[in-house]
Amino acid sequence: MKIRKAYIRIDEKVIENVFVHENKKEEQTLIAIPDLEWSTIIPYEEEIQECKNRLRTSLASKVSEEVAEQLTRKINFWVREM
Secondary structure (H helix, E strand, O other): OOEEEEEEOOOOEEEEEEEEEEEOOOOOEEEEEEEEEEEEEEEEOOOOHHHHHHHHHHHOOOOOHHOOOOOOHHHHHHHHHH
């Protein structure tokens, strides 16, 4: 498991830790953001654009569209570098 630092400010709160766990056996990556009480699983076979759209939509239910877009870009980068 890797812990990445997002450093995204929402009002007076900062989203800091993003947990990234790659499960090679099941061919998926678990992403969790405890500050938002949010998590998702990204299967290896999921297309990049489909993944971005799904992440953005899911995150937008917890934060603003702008913050959701920032987090989506960061998560996509972290998942692709693994």
